[in-house]
Amino acid sequence: MDKAYNPTNEDQIYKKWLDSGAFTPKVPKNPKEAKLxxxxxxxxxxxxxxxxxxxxxxxxxxxxxxxxxxxxxxxxPTLWLPGGDHAGIETQFVFEKKLQKEGKSRFxxxxxxxYKMIWDFVEENRKLNQFQMKKLGFSMDWTRYHYSLEEPxxxxxxxxxxxxxxxxxxxxxxxxVNYCTHCGTAFSNLEVDHKTVNSHLWYIKxxxxxxxxxxxxxxxxxxxxxxxPKDKRYKDLIGKKILLPLVNREIPVxxxxxxxxxxxxxxxxxxxxxxxxxxxxxxKHNLEFIRIIDFDGRANINVPEKYRGLFPNQLRQAVIDxxxxxxxxxxIEDYTHEVGHCYRCGRPIEPITAPQWYVKIDAxxxxxxxxxxxxxxxFFPTRFKKxxxxxxxxxxxxxxxxxxxxxxxxxxxxxxxCNPGIKLNFLDxxxxxxxxxxxxxxxxxxxxxxxxxxxxxxxxxxxxFIIDETDHCPxxxxxxxxxxxxxxxxxxxSGQWPLSTLGFNTEDPSKSSPDxxxxxxxxxxxxxxxxxxxxxxxxxxxxxxxxxxxxxxTVHLHSKVTDAKGQKMSKSKGNVxxxxxxxxxxxxxxxxxxxxxxxxxxxxxxVSEDKIRAQxxxxxxxxxxxxxVEMLIDRLNPSKISLDIDKSKLxxxxxxxxxxxxxxxxxxxKNLNNYRFGQVSEDLYQFFxxxxxxVYIESAKDRGEETxxxxxxxxxxxxxxxxxxxxxxxxxxxxxxxxKYNFKHELLVSSKWPTNEF
RNA sequence: GAGUCUAUAGCUCAGUUGGUUAGAGCGCUUCGUUGACAUCGAAGAGGUCAGAGGUUCGAGUCCUCUUAGACUCACCA
Numbered sequence: 001m002d003k004a005y006n007p008t009n010e011d012q013i014y015k016k017w018l019d020s021g022a023f024t025p026k027v028p029k030n031p032k033e034a035k036l037x038x039x040x041x042x043x044x045x046x047x048x049x050x051x052x053x054x055x056x057x058x059x060x061x062x063x064x065x066x067x068x069x070x071x072x073x074x075x076x077p078t079l080w081l082p083g084g085d086h087a088g089i090e091t092q093f094v095f096e097k098k099l100q101k102e103g104k105s106r107f108x109x110x111x112x113x114x115y116k117m118i119w120d121f122v123e124e125n126r127k128l129n130q131f132q133m134k135k136l137g138f139s140m141d142w143t144r145y146h147y148s149l150e151e152p153x154x155x156x157x158x159x160x161x162x163x164x165x166x167x168x169x170x171x172x173x174x175x176x177v178n179y180c181t182h183c184g185t186a187f188s189n190l191e192v193d194h195k196t197v198n199s200h201l202w203y204i205k206x207x208x209x210x211x212x213x214x215x216x217x218x219x220x221x222x223x224x225x226x227x228x229p230k231d232k233r234y235k236d237l238i239g240k241k242i243l244l245p246l247v248n249r250e251i252p253v254x255x256x257x258x259x260x261x262x263x264x265x266x267x268x269x270x271x272x273x274x275x276x277x278x279x280x281x282x283x284k285h286n287l288e289f290i291r292i293i294d295f296d297g298r299a300n301i302n303v304p305e306k307y308r309g310l311f312p313n314q315l316r317q318a319v320i321d322x323x324x325x326x327x328x329x330x331x332i333e334d335y336t337h338e339v340g341h342c343y344r345c346g347r348p349i350e351p352i353t354a355p356q357w358y359v360k361i362d363a364x365x366x367x368x369x370x371x372x373x374x375x376x377x378x379f380f381p382t383r384f385k386k387x388x389x390x391x392x393x394x395x396x397x398x399x400x401x402x403x404x405x406x407x408x409x410x411x412x413x414x415x416x417x418c419n420p421g422i423k424l425n426f427l428d429x430x431x432x433x434x435x436x437x438x439x440x441x442x443x444x445x446x447x448x449x450x451x452x453x454x455x456x457x458x459x460x461x462x463x464x465f466i467i468d469e470t471d472h473c474p475x476x477x478x479x480x481x482x483x484x485x486x487x488x489x490x491x492x493x494s495g496q497w498p499l500s501t502l503g504f505n506t507e508d509p510s511k512s513s514p515d516x517x518x519x520x521x522x523x524x525x526x527x528x529x530x531x532x533x534x535x536x537x538x539x540x541x542x543x544x545x546x547x548x549x550x551x552x553x554t555v556h557l558h559s560k561v562t563d564a565k566g567q568k569m570s571k572s573k574g575n576v577x578x579x580x581x582x583x584x585x586x587x588x589x590x591x592x593x594x595x596x597x598x599x600x601x602x603x604x605x606x607v608s609e610d611k612i613r614a615q616x617x618x619x620x621x622x623x624x625x626x627x628x629v630e631m632l633i634d635r636l637n638p639s640k641i642s643l644d645i646d647k648s649k650l651x652x653x654x655x656x657x658x659x660x661x662x663x664x665x666x667x668x669x670k671n672l673n674n675y676r677f678g679q680v681s682e683d684l685y686q687f688f689x690x691x692x693x694x695v696y697i698e699s700a701k702d703r704g705e706e707t708x709x710x711x712x713x714x715x716x717x718x719x720x721x722x723x724x725x726x727x728x729x730x731x732x733x734x735x736x737x738x739x740k741y742n743f744k745h746e747l748l749v750s751s752k753w754p755t756n757e758f
Numbered sequence: 759g760a761g762u763c764u765a766u767a768g769c770u771c772a773g774u775u776g777g778u779u780a781g782a783g784c785g786c787u788u789c790g791u792u793g794a795c796a797u798c799g800a801a802g803a804g805g806u807c808a809g810a811g812g813u814u815c816g817a818g819u820c821c822u823c824u825u826a827g828a829c830u831c832a833c834c835a
Contacts (some may be wrong), residue, residue, distance in 0.1 A: 001794090003794085003795080004795075004797065005795095005797085176833080189831095189832085189833090190831095194831090194832075201835080211835080212835065213835060214835065215835085226835090258834080259834095259835085260834075260835080263834080263835065264835060265835095267835095268834090268835050269835075270835095275833075275834095275835080276833035276834090277833050277834060277835075278833090278835085279833085280833080335835095337834090337835090338832085338834095340833090351833080383762070383763085384762095386761085386762085387761075387762065387830075387831080390760090390761075390831085391830095391831070394831085394832085529830090530829095530830085532830095533830095533831090597771095597772090597782090597783085598770095598771060598772045598773095598782065598783080599771085599772085600771085600772070600773090602763095603763080603764080603771095604764095604828085604829090605770085605771075606770060606771080608770070608784090610769095610770080610783075610784050610785095611770075611771095611783070611784080613783095613784090613797085614782095614783050614784070614797095615783090616797070617783095617795090617797045617798095618797090619797090620795065620797045621794095621795065621797080621798090623794090623795080623797095624794045624795035624797085624798090625794070625795080626794090627794050627795080628794035628795080629794085630794090631793080631794065632794085671774085674774075676774070678771095678772065679772080679773085679774080682772065682773095682781090682782070685782085685783095686781095686782080693794090693795090694799075694800095697794080698799090701794095
């Protein structure tokens with residue numbers, strides 16, 4: 001053996017594991033019955049974005065590897081199923097940045113071309129991602145790898161959409177949505193970051209009263225003034241109409257209990273198309289909706305000519321200038337408030353009314369809340385149970401449509417002849433962008449030309465649609481059908497990931513794959529807590545809705561890796577530590593160990609090179625202890641080398657170390673069952689280094705061959721206990737010992753977990 | 759506005775159901791190691807466990823409050 005451990009054989013060892021089939025569990029012929037007896041163990045990998053190179057967050061999948069390696073050694077049929085996500089908006093955003101660098105934008109391409117370009121872009125990185133996970137030693141079953149845009153997976157997701165529709169849980173509506181005019185799509189509430197903004201409160205004279213507002217520019221779309229009925233100042237005005245400045249349109253004064261008399265002037269301008277609260281008021285009072293900001297972020301519609309085409313901040317200035325000129329600004333106060341920003345590009349979110357696809361969430365949420373309450377899904381650490389339930393209880397209908405290209409399109413078709421009010425944006429034969437209603441285009445452009453160059457369409461909320469694909473409109477028999485250009489929210493697809501990857505068949509559950517029968521529900525979902533709502537909640541809802549059973553029995557939330565300053569690692573901050581650089585420098589085992597050593601459950605932690613180096617030393621210690629055992633045996637040159645311990649001949653040192661070994665086996669087993677990885681790794685470190693090396697091995701230096709069985713027993717048992725954490729070095733040593741001393745040939749990866757029998 | 763978490767050695771952090779002199783890594787001091795490991799060993803310095811009060815035979819650990827910080831959720835003008 002070499003003088004120091006040199007992790008140069010990792011790839012070979014990984015290949016040995018792969019070739020042995022250890023990562024690929026076999027499913028018996030009668031999976032449903034066998035399952036009860038076999039107690040299979042399964043984890044679905046939180047699918048990384050296929051376009052995303054590895055970062056420390058991915059390296060934390062080590063936790064899952066520890067779990068599956070441990071349970072595999074316990075003898076359970078064990079599956080760790082990897083995958084890759086197309087990651088809708090994330091990927092499109094990255095790709096658009098790339099386009100931007102090349103001086104292009106998404107508007108230069110029709111959607112088919114754009115889709116193809118992004119597809120190729122992702123394919124380049126997808127392989128890299130898999131390669132990197134192998135480098136980290138993850139014992140995933142690559143024969144069951146899935147990519148979220150695989151045809152069968154998409155097919156199943158579309159089937160789920162159809163089922164939801166049939167069950168009356170899908171509808172279109174034109175509500176206020178969180179719209180990012182830069183990204184060109186709506187977002188769910190979860191995708192909006194609230195940031196504190198220092199702004200102003202403008203007091204604007206509206207005829208007989210004054211309103212206070214943070215968004216003067218939206219006044220062009222006001223359709224009412226709201227006051228509290230208890231407010232004596234405005235009592236007489238309720239029901240009257242007043243003239244809206246600048247646009248000279250009459251709007252009513254309405255009575256609304258929710259208005260705070262103390263705030264501002266107690267009179268609120270109501271802009272139903274650009275404010276969520278005002279939207280609700282408008283629904284209640286049956287007010288008019290006047291949208292002034294269009295989906296491109298400009299004031300294109302329903303505004304006086306002079307304001308046309310302005311962006312909101314320009315519009316604000318123009319409106320304030322004109323109000324000032326007309327002496328209609330009473331005063332301006334400083335004001336700090338929370339404003340929603342796009343979580344992707346960071347720009348302010350524009351609340352806009354837009355037709356979108358929704359899923360009614362109550363029917364899905366209720367069983368999910370119950371499952372959490374009844375511990376059908378358990379949470380580690382348990383405190384996340386409470387926030388999960390609270391969030392589920394306050395959940396709103398889910399906007400599942402995104403106005404992006406990258407992802408499966410919603411399988412709904414519109415008849416252009418029945419719905420001439422559909423607005424189409426497309427590139428014509430000459431690659432010119434045309435943007436008009438179908439009523440204006442009919443006769444000038446063929447449907448074929450429109451389809452070929454199509455970028456997006458916006459169908460009025462009243463438009464009829466067909467969910468099953470056909471050639472002809474069932475009403476008018478026209479063949480001018482066009483598919484909805486909205487794509488699914490990424491989480492709509494990934495929310496079904498455990499079902500899709502295990503081969504659940506939504507259309508006919510009885511045709512689901514044996515994998516599904518055997519491994520569903522999966523055992524553990526280990527993920528970062530920040531996607532608890534995005535993903536874990538959605539998976540649970542879909543699982544229960546489609547199968548009646550939860551997708552995983554336990555949710556284990558792990559910690560976030562930060563840099564030395566405690567900041568989240570991100571590319572934009574430039575503080576990303578590449579795990580592959582670390583494995584190259586110190587070996588994979590050292591990195592893995594440093595990611596779990598002494599970490600409290602679900603608390604953020606710092607990964608520093610110091611720490612990795614310390615664990616590299618530990619890995620080397622394992623190596624050298626083994627090397628010493630070998631050298632000692634060579635020196636003693638015994639007639640027979642065996643692991644059989646003769647209990648009658650044990651010295652005090654022997655008894656002590658065996659006693660400690662029994663204890664560490666028991667505590668390791670117990671703590672692994674309770675997800676206490678930090679504790680286990682520390683205990684093993686102390687046991688191996690202090691108890692075994694510094695004490696027992698030191699004492700063995702003065703002894704004869706009777707010490708060999710104990711030495712070898714403690715060593716090989718330690719290798720087993722350590723294997724889930726540091727798989728490469730332990731396997732390499734184990735193979736070496738087997739070879740040299742002619743022990744029973746087996747791979748450590750599929751060896752039996754020790755029991756405290758010594 | 760609602761909720762969650764954190765505060766322990768110079769630094770980064772462990773410390774499950776409350777139980778003997780509070781631990782690790784890194785750093786620091788002294789010494790040792792020419793045959794496992796300079797990626798090593800031995801010994802040591804260093805902490806009134808944020809502050810105050812309470813429960814208890816006993817509190818770093820449970821409860822209340824205070825202070826400082828982090829985060830999540832949220833449609834208030």
